[in-house]
Amino acid sequence: MSPAAVDSRPNTAHEAPAPARHLVLRLLGLAWRYRKKCLAVVFLNGFVAILGLVGFQLTGLGIDVLRKAVDPAAPAVRWPLGYAPPESWSLVAELSTVAVMMALMAVLSLAIKYWAAIVSAQLSQQIVIQLRTEVYDKLQRLSFRYFDDHDSSSLINRVAGDVQAIRQFVDGVVIKCLVVVITLAVCIVYMLRLNVGLTIACLATTPLLWWGAIWFARVSREQYLQASKLGDEMVRVLSENVQGIQVVKGFAAEKGQIERFAEANRQIVEHKFGIFWSLSLYQPIMGILTQINMLVLIGYGSYLTIRGELPLGTGLFVFANLLHEFANQVGHVTNIANSIQSSLTASERVFEILDAPLEVDSPASPQQPVQVRGEYVLEQVSFEYVPGKPVLKEINLRIGAGQMVGITGETGAGKTTLLALLTRFHDPTSGRILLDGVDLKAWDLPHLRRQIGMVFQESFLFSNTVSNNIAFGKPTATLDEIEFAARQAAAEEFISAMPGQYQNVVGEYGTNLSGGQKQRISLARALILRPPVLILDDATAAVDSETEHAIQQTLDRLRGERTVILVSSRVSTLRHADQIFVLNAGLLAETGNHQQLMQMHGHYFQMAQLQAWEQTLTEPEDSLPEDREASAWSNGQGATFPQMKGIRNV
Numbered sequence: 179m180s181p182a183a184v185d186s187r188p189n190t191a192h193e194a195p196a197p198a199r200h201l202v203l204r205l206l207g208l209a210w211r212y213r214k215k216c217l218a219v220v221f222l223n224g225f226v227a228i229l230g231l232v233g234f235q236l237t238g239l240g241i242d243v244l245r246k247a248v249d250p251a252a253p254a255v256r257w258p259l260g261y262a263p264p265e266s267w268s269l270v271a272e273l274s275t276v277a278v279m280m281a282l283m284a285v286l287s288l289a290i291k292y293w294a295a296i297v298s299a300q301l302s303q304q305i306v307i308q309l310r311t312e313v314y315d316k317l318q319r320l321s322f323r324y325f326d327d328h329d330s331s332s333l334i335n336r337v338a339g340d341v342q343a344i345r346q347f348v349d350g351v352v353i354k355c356l357v358v359v360i361t362l363a364v365c366i367v368y369m370l371r372l373n374v375g376l377t378i379a380c381l382a383t384t385p386l387l388w389w390g391a392i393w394f395a396r397v398s399r400e401q402y403l404q405a406s407k408l409g410d411e412m413v414r415v416l417s418e419n420v421q422g423i424q425v426v427k428g429f430a431a432e433k434g435q436i437e438r439f440a441e442a443n444r445q446i447v448e449h450k451f452g453i454f455w456s457l458s459l460y461q462p463i464m465g466i467l468t469q470i471n472m473l474v475l476i477g478y479g480s481y482l483t484i485r486g487e488l489p490l491g492t493g494l495f496v497f498a499n500l501l502h503e504f505a506n507q508v509g510h511v512t513n514i515a516n517s518i519q520s521s522l523t524a525s526e527r528v529f530e531i532l533d534a535p536l537e538v539d540s541p542a543s544p545q546q547p548v549q550v551r552g553e554y555v556l557e558q559v560s561f562e563y564v565p566g567k568p569v570l571k572e573i574n575l576r577i578g579a580g581q582m583v584g585i586t587g588e589t590g591a592g593k594t595t596l597l598a599l600l601t602r603f604h605d606p607t608s609g610r611i612l613l614d615g616v617d618l619k620a621w622d623l624p625h626l627r628r629q630i631g632m633v634f635q636e637s638f639l640f641s642n643t644v645s646n647n648i649a650f651g652k653p654t655a656t657l658d659e660i661e662f663a664a665r666q667a668a669a670e671e672f673i674s675a676m677p678g679q680y681q682n683v684v685g686e687y688g689t690n691l692s693g694g695q696k697q698r699i700s701l702a703r704a705l706i707l708r709p710p711v712l713i714l715d716d717a718t719a720a721v722d723s724e725t726e727h728a729i730q731q732t733l734d735r736l737r738g739e740r741t742v743i744l745v746s747s748r749v750s751t752l753r754h755a756d757q758i759f760v761l762n763a764g765l766l767a768e769t770g771n772h773q774q775l776m777q778m779h780g781h782y783f784q785m786a787q788l789q790a791w792e793q794t795l796t797e798p799e800d801s802l803p804e805d806r807e808a809s810a811w812s813n814g815q816g817a818t819f820p821q822m823k824g825i826r827n828v
């Protein structure tokens with residue numbers, strides 16, 4: 179599978195949301211990792227909140243000073259901390275003192291807010307980078323089966339978007355919760371100090387506010403989960419369209435694709451609207467409850483002030499502001515509940531990656547053989563992608579060290595799957611595979627993969643220079659090595675003809691190269707490693723026969739030095755192999771070299787015959803040799819092998 183390929187299979191993960199408590203505990207564990215910075219942000223924000231409350235107190239003080247000046251019968255002014263200015267001070271001096279204190283408070287608050295914002299931003303970035311790296315690292319190690327089961331768009335969304343939503347749990351939930359709790363506690367203590375009865379009366383509706391927040395959290399969780407899935411779907415449509423743009427244009431299907439994308443977008447908007455609807459209902463209800471508190475204050479608070487039990491400025495005014503701040507903080511609970519839901523949804527998706535078992539991994543005490551000869555032995559190897567549906571059945575074979583072997587068979591016979599087992603992209607469902615006498619499962623996995631140079635069926639190139647693509651597995655390679663590998667892969671000529679030659683930048687996925695050119699660069703990328711085992715999956719399917727001949731010569735030279743395993747449908751390629759394995763419906767149907775297989779008059783013989791016949795169709799009448807078959811194989815220019823399924827029908 180190409181790494182960038184988009185799997186259109188539906189994502190089966192997350193049918194039911196994971197238990198919220200479990201996720202919350204895990205997210206709290208994540209926040210704990212960053213506890214120092216979290217505490218710093220909480221402390222600074224808490225300090226800002228307290229300074230705000232002190233600001234109210236000072237404004238109230240100013241009002242009381244003014245009221246006393248206007249009405250000497252008003253209650254005495256309560257200066258903070260038992261401080262009282264000298265009797266000789268004028269009204270202007272007293273008010274100026276209050277104003278200076280307020281200004282100092284404002285400057286201090288501003289400085290701390292700035293500091294809090296910086297620490298908070300650092301914290302966010304640290305979490306995102308670390309989490310993203312962890313998820314990406316895990317993705318690198320997950321087996322192919324995991325990628326088969328998950329939409330690539332969903333995986334991309336998780337790394338790019340969901341990680342941000344998890345970060346939100348730390349700064350938008352944990353930190354905010356602590357700040358809210360601190361501020362609410364300070365507000366309540368302040369209010370109780372001012373008047374216990376008024377505090378109880380004004381906060382009577384608070385349990386309803388909490389109940390509302392919990393209701394909202396329950397309702398919105400499922401909605402957020404669904405919204406994430408729709409987001410994945412939209413990215414999938416977009417990604418498929420970009421990658422399959424040739425097909426889209428070739429079939430003049432732009433209109434349909436635009437409609438598909440619009441439909442995916444429409445579904446997201448409709449769904450988000452549902453979330454906004456819940457939110458829009460929740461927020462005004464919460465607003466009404468807080469307004470009820472204000473009404474209680476105006477009624478009962480004014481009564482207390484008129485009776486002289488509550489000062490106007492440092493009492494009623496401060497209380498009103500505290501109540502307002504209280505409502506503000508409770509209002510944050512909505513945002514927190516909102517953030518909790520999106521974080522839970524996102525965390526479920528991200529933790530699913532982090533928790534996914536590494537189906538293929540190195541054992542606890544891996545072996546790292548030094549001198550690798552490249553001898554493969556397969557013992558009773560079977561493999562199933564889907565349980566109960568074997569793709570390979572009890573394969574027994576031996577590939578000698580330094581041999582060149584061919585694997586062929588009809589489409590879907592299991593050739594690529596067999597190669598995937600040899601490289602341990604998958605483990606056999608039963609049976610075992612030995613390389614140099616050591617079970618592949620006992621090998622250190624990276625060490626094993628370093629012994630194998632692979633040329634995949636789909637030549638995937640990175641958007642980088644030609645030389646960096648060739649040196650992908652060996653970044654330290656010198657230009658001489660790169661050029662030598664390119665020459666071996668018959669790629670030198672076309673690379674030299676490019677404007678920047680080896681420094682020419684290959685387009686995304688190698689879009690500015692032909693299929694054959696990509697295959698040759700992929701081959702050079704494998705050859706530069708000089709691996710003991712070279713595996714080529716239909717690696718010459720897109721090159722012309724002259725280039726194939728050149729590549730064949732390279733492979734012939736490697737014979738004896740390295741084990742070369744090639745999947746091919748061309749007799750012209752296979753006939754040079756020391757051994758050819760013919761797969762048929764997952765079974766090893768025939769084994770032998772070209773001559774032996776031809777004498778068997780089995781599947782291989784039929785394929786060869788049809789290819790020879792096709793060859794004659796493309797040759798001029800007078801050049802037809804008497805022995806058509808011999809001609810087709812001796813000139814080394816076999817036509818593309820038709821698939822066995824077709825041959826059986828001949």
Ligand SMILES: Nc1ncnc2c1ncn2[C@@H]1O[C@H](COP(=O)(O)OP(=O)(O)OP(=O)(O)O)[C@@H](O)[C@H]1O
Pocket residue numbers: 326563564569587588589590591592593594595596
């Ligand atoms: N990831 C997968 N999940 C489930 N089934 C798969 C997967 N990959 C391949 N198969 C199935 O396994 C069988 C063997 O596939 P494989 O790609 O090995 O065949 P192949 O011989 O290489 O075919 P081709 O010549 O067309 O490349 C096919 O029936 C295919 O549908």
